[in-house]
Amino acid sequence: MNNVSHIPSYLSPEHLGPWETFLVQIDRVEPHLAPELRPLAPILTRPMRALIVNVPIRLDNGEMAHFEGYRVQHNLARGPGKGGIRFHPQVTLSEVMALSAWMTVKNAVVNVPYGGAKGGVRVDPKQLSLAELERLTRRYTSEIHILLGQDKDIPAPDINTNEQTMAWIMDTYSMNEGRTAMGVVTGKPVSLGGSLGRKDATGRGVFVSTVEAARHLGLEIAGARVAVQGFGNVGEAAARLFAEAGARVVALQDGSGAIANPAGLDLQAVKAWRQTQRSLLGAPGAETIDAERFWSTDADILVAAAMENQITAANAGLIRARLIVEGANGPTTPEADLILQERGITVIPDVLANAGGVTVSYFEWVQDISAFFWTEDEINARLDRIMREAFAAVWEAARSKGIVMRTAAFVLGCERVLMAHKLRGLYP
Ligand code: NAD
Numbered sequence: 001m002n003n004v005s006h007i008p009s010y011l012s013p014e015h016l017g018p019w020e021t022f023l024v025q026i027d028r029v030e031p032h033l034a035p036e037l038r039p040l041a042p043i044l045t046r047p048m049r050a051l052i053v054n055v056p057i058r059l060d061n062g063e064m065a066h067f068e069g070y071r072v073q074h075n076l077a078r079g080p081g082k083g084g085i086r087f088h089p090q091v092t093l094s095e096v097m098a099l100s101a102w103m104t105v106k107n108a109v110v111n112v113p114y115g116g117a118k119g120g121v122r123v124d125p126k127q128l129s130l131a132e133l134e135r136l137t138r139r140y141t142s143e144i145h146i147l148l149g150q151d152k153d154i155p156a157p158d159i160n161t162n163e164q165t166m167a168w169i170m171d172t173y174s175m176n177e178g179r180t181a182m183g184v185v186t187g188k189p190v191s192l193g194g195s196l197g198r199k200d201a202t203g204r205g206v207f208v209s210t211v212e213a214a215r216h217l218g219l220e221i222a223g224a225r226v227a228v229q230g231f232g233n234v235g236e237a238a239a240r241l242f243a244e245a246g247a248r249v250v251a252l253q254d255g256s257g258a259i260a261n262p263a264g265l266d267l268q269a270v271k272a273w274r275q276t277q278r279s280l281l282g283a284p285g286a287e288t289i290d291a292e293r294f295w296s297t298d299a300d301i302l303v304a305a306a307m308e309n310q311i312t313a314a315n316a317g318l319i320r321a322r323l324i325v326e327g328a329n330g331p332t333t334p335e336a337d338l339i340l341q342e343r344g345i346t347v348i349p350d351v352l353a354n355a356g357g358v359t360v361s362y363f364e365w366v367q368d369i370s371a372f373f374w375t376e377d378e379i380n381a382r383l384d385r386i387m388r389e390a391f392a393a394v395w396e397a398a399r400s401k402g403i404v405m406r407t408a409a410f411v412l413g414c415e416r417v418l419m420a421h422k423l424r425g426l427y428p
Contacts, residue, residue, distance in 0.1 A: 017094030037418040053143035071119040074100035077420035081117030084158030091120035105413035106351040141172040150183030183368035186361035195364035196376035203237025205356015222246030227299040230306030258294035259286035304331035326350035349406035
């Protein structure tokens with residue numbers, strides 16, 4: 001069955017966007033699913049619920065502005081919805097649907113008891129003042145309130161949202177409920193029921209899964225050359241952990257451009273420069289390079305930690321790294337995936353590599369619900385164990401079935417979700 005032909009009427013078939021990527025991935029996975037689960041697979045090709053809201057806010061100049069917001073719950077068979085909220089001018093329903101579906105798979109791959117959800121507002125937050133951003137966040141939260149709750153749907157940060165955004169969401173939800181509800185959102189400040197270790201968790205998961213892959217590939221992390229796309233929450237933490245383990249970060253790219261130093265960039269100096277200059281370009285000890293040179297950097301490991309559709313058919317042939325690690329969600333297009341596969345480049349897929357964030361979000365939720373908080377060492381040790389176990393399961397599935405890691409991770413995740421459907425049965 002070709003899932004791409006089964007598209008909902010509310011998306012444009014000519015501009016399917018990221019949802020098409022997800023459908024192609026499901027197409028590739030279906031033949032490898034356990035035969036008794038295969039008939040249930042079409043349930044994954046439709047989101048369970050998609051809420052589209054208007055978010056009107058008062059601007060500082062007294063005028064009113066309207067923004068489009070979404071919350072999509074792709075699948076709730078294994079537990080409440082879980083997934084981040086993104087503020088970006090190019091957010092679309094298709095994108096939020098795809099991101100929610102990847103959360104379904106990801107949560108199942110690391111075996112946390114959640115379904116998949118995602119939210120977004122179509123806004124350029126840089127155009128808003130802090131007060132406007134707070135009003136936007138609070139109104140959006142109120143509009144999607146009917147879906148939220150610690151046992152219903154638990155948002156978290158994503159692109160352009162952070163601890164402060166989560167604190168506003170927690171407060172807005174709590175005000176509407178008339179009680180303090182810490183477990184409704186994760187990625188909160190530690191003083192408001194957030195978890196130690198959450199900030200670095202995704203980068204840490206990227207690092208741990210890379211260490212596991214490197215072991216299998218006979219690649220030493222100490223001395224390895226690493227190129228990182230994206231120097232935000234995920235990319236910065238991953239780059240720092242690689243450098244701490246003795247690897248050299250030889251190239252970095254973010255929205256401002258790309259820099260390189262074959263001897264290894266001084267990450268602290270780059271970070272300090274970026275904070276004051278709002279750009280990587282001109283950072284001390286770094287040469288500015290163009291995008292083509294970034295993709296063809298002579299590196300052992302490439303970490304894609306910016307956003308989706310970055311590794312495409314146009315640049316997949318340039319990549320010289322042996323190992324690509326997807327810190328971002330959906331950074332590799334399906335066409336690029338085939339090119340990388342042909343070229344023998346190992347890809348640790350997003351649904352595994354960046355699952356560290358949701359894993360520590362799960363720890364945060366457990367701590368909030370039990371009102372009992374753990375030490376950072378406990379959190380990191382549990383995170384490392386879950387990441388290593390998930391990596392081993394995906395690696396073994398890939399090896400035994402002779403498939404790439406993305407397909408293997410999807411098989412593992414989708415089978416867990418479909419097994420939940422099979423056991424629960426079809427209501428009514
Ligand atoms: P962020 O906003 O902190 O950082 C994004 C980085 O990507 C910035 O450095 C930005 O300059 C860069 N960037 C944006 N557009 C770019 C482009 N066209 N080319 C090069 N660089 C570009 O976001 P984040 O939280 O680090 O998230 C990054 C990715 O990781 C996203 O795909 C997100 O969905 C995914 N992710 C994040 C988490 C998390 O815990 N934050 C968890 C799982 C997945």
